[in-house]
Amino acid sequence: MNETAAIVPMRWIGPIRITGNTVNDEVSVPLATFESPLWPSAQRGARLSTAAERGIVATLVDERMTRSILLRADDAPTAHRAVRQLTAEFDRLQAVAAESSRYARLIGFTRQIAGNLLFLRFEFVTGDAAGHNMVTLASDHLMEHILKTIPGVRYGSISGNYCTDKKATAVNGILGRGKNVVTEILLPADTVASTLHTTAAAIADLNVGKNLIGTLLAGGIRSANAHYANLLLAFYLATGQDAANIVEGSQGVTHAEDRDGDLYFSCTLPNLIVGTTGNAKNQGFAADALARLGCREGRAPGDNARRLAVLAAATVLCGELSLLAAQTNPGELMHAHLKYERSTATK
Amino acid sequence: MNETAAIVPMRWIGPIRITGNTVNDEVSVPLATFESPLWPSAQRGARLSTAAERGIVATLVDERMTRSILLRADDAPTAHRAVRQLTAEFDRLQAVAAESSRYARLIGFTRQIAGNLLFLRFEFVTGDAAGHNMVTLASDHLMEHILKTIPGVRYGSISGNYCTDKKATAVNGILGRGKNVVTEILLPADTVASTLHTTAAAIADLNVGKNLIGTLLAGGIRSANAHYANLLLAFYLATGQDAANIVEGSQGVTHAEDRDGDLYFSCTLPNLIVGTTGNAKNQGFAADALARLGCREGRAPGDNARRLAVLAAATVLCGELSLLAAQTNPGELMHAHLKYERSTATK
Amino acid sequence: MNETAAIVPMRWIGPIRITGNTVNDEVSVPLATFESPLWPSAQRGARLSTAAERGIVATLVDERMTRSILLRADDAPTAHRAVRQLTAEFDRLQAVAAESSRYARLIGFTRQIAGNLLFLRFEFVTGDAAGHNMVTLASDHLMEHILKTIPGVRYGSISGNYCTDKKATAVNGILGRGKNVVTEILLPADTVASTLHTTAAAIADLNVGKNLIGTLLAGGIRSANAHYANLLLAFYLATGQDAANIVEGSQGVTHAEDRDGDLYFSCTLPNLIVGTTGNAKNQGFAADALARLGCREGRAPGDNARRLAVLAAATVLCGELSLLAAQTNPGELMHAHLKYERSTATK
Amino acid sequence: MNETAAIVPMRWIGPIRITGNTVNDEVSVPLATFESPLWPSAQRGARLSTAAERGIVATLVDERMTRSILLRADDAPTAHRAVRQLTAEFDRLQAVAAESSRYARLIGFTRQIAGNLLFLRFEFVTGDAAGHNMVTLASDHLMEHILKTIPGVRYGSISGNYCTDKKATAVNGILGRGKNVVTEILLPADTVASTLHTTAAAIADLNVGKNLIGTLLAGGIRSANAHYANLLLAFYLATGQDAANIVEGSQGVTHAEDRDGDLYFSCTLPNLIVGTTGNAKNQGFAADALARLGCREGRAPGDNARRLAVLAAATVLCGELSLLAAQTNPGELMHAHLKYERSTATK
Known part of the structure; x- marks a missing residue:
């Protein structure tokens, strides 16, 4: 190797003006x-953020990480009894999880029972780490505790895909996984016309x-979006994230x-899995990027990851x-594509 | 900027032994x-491929690209009449598409009508390009042709999301988008025991x-998989692909x-969007990687992309x-996780 | 028993004014x-249809039945070769299907391959029957033919759930199953105000x-609808249909x-599985209803079912x-609910 | 009319032997x-339940009704603040809901925020009523309370489809709606062979x-089932239920x-929406059926509905x-279909 x-x-790209909680x-x-056309496209959006009175209003609605x-x-x-017992002794589960890490804190769990199969979806806050x-480590500890204390249950898998990591499902948006952020912008009609030509x-x-x-x-x-995946991939790679999380992130x-000619525009991203520590983020280009983004200065655990x-x-x-905006305008797009295509070897 | x-x-990683069409x-x-643990994990799988009589049997089932x-x-x-007219003059559509590119060839289209909205999903083969x-360029030409020749329809969008690019949907697997590849391996019981410990x-x-x-x-x-997204992301980045296509690629x-103790194991990937030309693939590390993979030697257009x-x-x-295999074995996993965690800053 | x-x-309910193909x-x-409130609600809609210039414009877009x-x-x-062979000899498949019924005609098939599993989805027109x-009978014949003539394939199931009958899936809307009907109405602003109070x-x-x-x-x-299932269930029961088909019918x-104050409103129902012959439809209340609906007079096979x-x-x-319309108006709904609730035993 | x-x-059909909580x-x-073939088919299953030592083991896992x-x-x-405020004063919401009905009790709520749209999904227990x-009535009261007490929010809809009633979604199975029941049976190998011929x-x-x-x-x-919808439709019609709830019920x-030749077989139905009071259930055939089923004798509110x-x-x-079982056996099915088809007018 x-x-x-x-x-x-x-x-x-930027600057992007952001306000919010x-x-x-x-x-x-x-x-x-x-995909180099992504840069000027995002840059046009950034320019709009500085034209909006409140910029992009970003609301962090929730955060949790699950396994x-x-x-x-x-x-x-037996599965049903197990759930009832674990629910009753939730503080014991929290203690078990706490032993596995200084940062991971168990904040809840949900269950699915399908026949004799029991899925327990543990929810944690994890500080500045994705x-x-x-x-996984905390769930290992919890698994061991459960196998010891609950009769009639056996090991199935440390991950049962009800988490769900990097698969296209509904559960993350409904129960939460990662950071849930809503972004909004309000643009006057004339800005929409002059900058976006629509x-x-x-x-x-x-x-x-x-x-x-x-x-x-x-x-x-x-x-329901055009290309969240493109933006997230580029942002995740640039900041050393596990970019395979764009699978659910793009949902x-x-x-x-x-609004009477003004534009209200919002993007809701309920499954942003990001961190500012761990793996690639501690050194090299990603560490530099995170520092420049102001994601090294958080005072409380999680501040940096929330900012990111x-x-x-x-x-x-x-x-x-x-x-x-570009896709509302057939002429603009045809022109852009032709210009772009001409510069490539594929034609 | x-x-x-x-x-x-x-x-x-490798070598991987592959046979097939x-x-x-x-x-x-x-x-x-x-995510460095990915390398030894994939390497173990590669080792198994050389232990299997036919290696990994890979069947390319289909290929097409859509907009x-x-x-x-x-x-x-009006929408219904438009579809009938376009169906009747499909060869004219093919001629229009052919004018836009030497390589793109229109091979079919399907439709969805929702109220007055008409979605036409054009299917092409695109040589060695993703x-x-x-x-998009061919669809621009087709759009222009349709707007000129079909009464009662107006421009909606050059992309109507019924393509579907980089979103988690069902249409790509059902109608086809990208390369559809099935991979299979047959492992004797003793190999499963000795190499995979399960x-x-x-x-x-x-x-x-x-x-x-x-x-x-x-x-x-x-x-229905554990982590196709991880492997695809790493492979796509290493070969200069548009890695945001892991969203559908991982479905x-x-x-x-x-089979009486022997293991039959298969992975079906119906939506692999890859190319060996265009953007990052023509120079630098990706060009080197593609050359080393033997994806520069194809004789017919598309040979290289199919191989990839x-x-x-x-x-x-x-x-x-x-x-x-690892997840069948609670002990192995706990050990691996502990070893891994100890080396990180997150604990 | x-x-x-x-x-x-x-x-x-009615009369409903309908125009179209x-x-x-x-x-x-x-x-x-x-659920008796359904009657006055549907009746209000019917009244609107007679207020619209063209009534409800109904377009039958497609019809086929699948297994x-x-x-x-x-x-x-082996699966891939089987598909290619069957595609090449499609006329032979049509002949086999034709032997099973005077009415069922095979018009196409699609495939899914997942590992060694091969799903063949046969598409038929079936005259006036759902x-x-x-x-199923035609597929039995086709199955027998395939098992005899294609080497290396074994019986899996006469129904592989890729049909799909009475399950919530995407395939029926994408590939077609049952009748695909789009209905539209255009209402002047004053009618919307006077009849619908919105x-x-x-x-x-x-x-x-x-x-x-x-x-x-x-x-x-x-x-994406409010309650197609309610209407379909009531219509299906009243005309002797297999009402479990509301599962996909309601998708x-x-x-x-x-439109400048006027309302354009459409309902697209791609998966209507209905028939005018077979089981309950040939006698009793359902036969009477079908006769009164004019679904006994079709000249060509399928005319009656299409009308239905x-x-x-x-x-x-x-x-x-x-x-x-009612849900746009909080006051109207609260009043209706209170009136309704008061007459039941549940309060 | x-x-x-x-x-x-x-x-x-029956008797069916049932044990459980x-x-x-x-x-x-x-x-x-x-669909008359449903009767002998279900009867064969009932016969098996009496052959199993514990019969069909039925576990009621959860119950709630939502809007x-x-x-x-x-x-x-503003939406985010509203959720926090409502969470903080949940007991006030419970009091508001309690005023609307003697039976409905608010047990929780969840939220979705998409841009400026706020969906609140209220969860209730509703005694013996579906x-x-x-x-809806309780939600009307809650809506009125919220509009009065929370600044910056306006009426959107009394039902926002995140409930979800009679639509094919994932939310009901994940968050719960209706009764969640798991049924299981364990059959000795020889019973599987002799009764099911498989x-x-x-x-x-x-x-x-x-x-x-x-x-x-x-x-x-x-x-993931063959035909839950068929059974549920028939059971719901026979007991006066709102049978359109088979849409989610069949999910x-x-x-x-x-298990070494013995069969473990389970059906998990997380979304059974049934009641023993209200509408059609209080008189006529449905009331008779409910009485005969023992669903008139419950001592606590909800006992009857849970039994049902x-x-x-x-x-x-x-x-x-x-x-x-029938579909595992090609011969059996072909024979059954031929016999059945011969007796209909469709051939």
Whole structure:
């Protein structure tokens, strides 16, 4: 196994003006991507954020990290009794989890019983770490405790896919996994016209036809957006995240309204799994990026990760708004594509 | 906007023995990832491929790339008539698409009508390119042709999300998008015991409980696997792909059978969007990787991309099998996690 | 097993004015339900249909009935070869299917390969029958033929759930199953105000917030409506249908637009499985209802079933529009609920 | 509107032997259906329940009824503050709900925020009523209270589809709606052979291939069964239920295991919405059926409805097991279909 590296070009976009319950700042953000048109597109969105009175309003709604274990019970009555017993002694579970880590704190659990199969989905806060390893280790401890103290259940799997990590499901959006951030922007009609060359009505209609109905017809699951995945991938790579989490991270909802010509535009991202410590984040380009983003200065555990999630979400809004605006205008797009295609070897 | 780069560590795994309708070879593959445990895990799977009589049997089942446009019709009767007219003059559509590119060839289209909204999903073969830009450009031409020749329809969007690109939906697996590759391996009982420290029955049971039922309970959509996303991300980054396509690429199915103690194990990946030309693939580390993978030598257009898709799918099997085997064994996992955690700053 | 009967109260609603490619008529329709508020609600919608210039415009977009068989192949290469062979000799398959029934005609098939599992989804037209039994019998014949002529495949199941019958999936809307009918109505602003006590804008906004985004957040699959299931159940029971087909029948999309104060309102129902012959439809109340609906007079096979599907879809629009209008108005609903509740024993 | 009735033939199946945390009894159950083959099929399952040592083991895991309201907030920060305020004064919400009904009791609520849209999903226990009307009335009261006390939010809809009633979604199975019942049976190998003419291995394999993988490939959502909808429809009609609730009721999971030749077979039905009072249930055939089922004798509120849910779930297991067994055997099915087809007019 000889080692080398993949080099992904990176640019800083911004500044993006952000206000809200976590970040009140003007911040530039890094995007690492092979798809270079992403940069000017996001940059146009960033420019709009500084044209909006409150900038991008970002609301951190929730945070938690989860792991579901799978147990094999003798039968459903045994599984049901196990759940009741574990619910009754939840503080004991918290103590067990606490032994596994200084940072992971068990805040709840839910269950699914399917026949004799018992899935326990443990929910933690994990400080500034994304928390994949922390919650696995804590779940290992919890598993061991359960196997010792609950009769009639056997080991099934340390991960039962009801977590759910990096798979397209509904559970994360419904029960929560990662940071849940809503971003919104309010743009005057003339800004929409001058910067985006479109109208609020056109964007709202496009969002309904394409993001809501188009994705629905495709059999989409909790997804109504144009390209959250592109923005998240670039942001995650640039900040040393486990970028495979774009699978669930990209399951979000764009909602737009025409308010008498002004544009209300929002991106809801309920499953942002990000951290500012661990793996690639502690040194090299990612550490530099995190420092420059102001994600090294948090006073309380989790402050840095929360800030990072908000920046990711605001970046998504910039790119989503810009692309949707472009897609309302057939001429603009055809021109852009032709220009772009001409410079590639594929034609 | 100052430029720099994200550096993702990369290692070569293998050799992987592959047989089938596209590749018959022993090949090492590159994985670029911040999650270093992925390398030894995939390497264990690779080792198994050389222990299997036919190696990993990889079957390329289909290939096509798609773009759906959105049209706004006067009403559903108008949309319905439009579809009938376009169906009748399909060869004209092919000619229009052919004008846009030397490589993109229109091979079919399907439709969805929702009220007055008309979605046309065009299907192309795109040679060795992943084809995102090619099919957009061809769809631009088709859109222009349709707006000129079909009465009562207006521009809606050059992309109507019924494509579907980088969103978690069902349509790609049902109608096809990208390369559809099935990989299989047959392992003798003693190899399962000696290399994976488990049994065929344990893996088959785990697959049912975790990948099938666990994901189902989570509200998963066409997803039944442990971590295809991890392998695909690392493979895509290492070969210069648009890695946001792991969103749909990771929607695949693991199926395992206990055959009298021997293990039948398969990974089905219906939505692999890969290319060997365009963007990052023509120079630098990705070009080197593609050359070393033998993806520069194809004689017919598409040969290189098909080979790449098969290598990606075989790599996924290596990593999936290894992780599932590990998860059948509580002791092994706890040990691995503890060892891993101890070396990080998160504890 | 002693026999008796469930008696479901039934009323006739209408007349509903319908125009389009299948029905041009004013028709009253029967609704059998225990939920009596459904009648006045649907009746209000019917009244609107006679206020619209073209009435309810109903477009039959497609029709087919399907059954998927499951085969177990030696491996994926065998499954892949089987598909290619069957595709090449499709006319032979048609002949085999034709032997099973005078009415069932095989018009196509699609495949899914997952590891060694091969699903073949056969598509038929079935005349005036819903076709459940016809396509099962034809698939039995096809299965027998395939097992005899294709090496390396074994019987898996006569139904592999990729059909899909009476389960909530995406495949039926994407590939087609049953009748696909789009219904639309255009109402002047003053009619919306006087009859529905609301505005086009309020209905369009409610549809986006509730039917599109609300269902999406719930993890819905190809469903964006308020209560298609209620209308379909009542219509299906009243006409002797297999009412369990409301499961997929109710997977449809409501789309509304505010057109300068006028209301454009549409219901798209891609999976209406109905018949006018077979089981309960040949005698008794259902036969009477079908006769009164004009579903006994079709000249070509399938005419009656197509008419019935269109009537069902138009009925759905009546009830959907009426409920959505009511939900835009908090006062109206609270009043209705209080009035209703007072008459029941549950308070 | 002239009134008449739909007459659905009904037969009693059984006795079914049931044990568990709610019912310990041998009970016959009524099935009203136009599809007569359902009766002998369910009867075969009932016969097996008396052959199993513990009969069908039925575990009631949970019960609740829900309604989600939709509010339009000024923006996401306002929505977020509203949720925090309502969480803090939950006992006040309980008091408001309690004023609306003697039986409905608010036990919790969850939220979704998408941009400025706020969905509150209220959870109630509703005694012996299915509770549709009760929870709507209670939600009306809660809506009024919220609009009065929370600044910056406006009425959106009394039902926001995040409930979710009669639509195919994931939320009900994840958060709970209706009764959650698991039914299990353990059958000795010789009973499987003599009564079902198959083996435990054949049934387990069929369940994986058809119910789990087949439905997954179809883009199914939380559904893995052969025909729960058929059984539920018949049971619901026979007992005067709102049978449109089969849409979510049929979203359940069959899980089977081959235990050294013995068969473990289970049906998990997380969304059974049933009641023993209200509408059709208080008189006529349904009242008679409920009395005969022992669903008039409950001592505590909810006892009757819980018993009914368990009987429904046990009935589903009878029919599901019987059909799956039949589908393992190609000969048996072809014969049955031919016999059945010959007696109809469709051939």
